[in-house]
Amino acid sequence: MSAAIGCNQTGEVEYRMNVKLVCLACGQGNRLPGDRLGKGAKCGTCGAALVPDKPVDISLDVLEKAARVDEIPLIVDFWAAWCGPCRMMAPEFSKAALASKGKARFAKLDTEAHPKASAQYAIRGIPLLIGFRNGKEAQRQTGVMQAAQITDWATALSRA
C-alpha cells in the first residue's frame, strides 16, 4: 500500500504516514516519517542517506528489493561505461536527482557489473530509465534525456 495520501496545491505528493524505503547502499528495509523524506534521514543499519540528493550505485539484489518495497518512486538509470550516450546523460541524471529530492530516489545500475539485469528487465538499449512505483515498473524510456526532461519524467511518476 502506498503511503501517499494526496496532493497539495502545487501538485506535490504529500506523505504523512511512515514511509517504507529500502536502503540503496545495504538493502536494509527502513521506515521513516514522511515529513523527514527531504531532511537527511539515515539508514538504521549502515548510516547511508536514505533519500540522497544524488544518484546512488545500486546492485541488482538491492534494486529488486527496493523496486518491490519502496513507497516513494525509484528511478533507475541502466548504463555501462562503454556507452558514450550513457556517460553524456550522467550529469543530467545527477541534476534531475537534486531537483527531485524527496519526490523520488535516483539510482544507477551498471549493466556490465550486473549482466543478469538485461534479461530480467528486458533491456534492449541503454541508457534506459525505468521508474518503479508501488512495487512495479510504471515508466520506461530509452535514450538520452536532458535534466529538465528527466525531472518532468520523475514528477509524472510521483503523481501517477
Ligand SMILES: [Zn+2]
Ligand atoms: Zn543501509
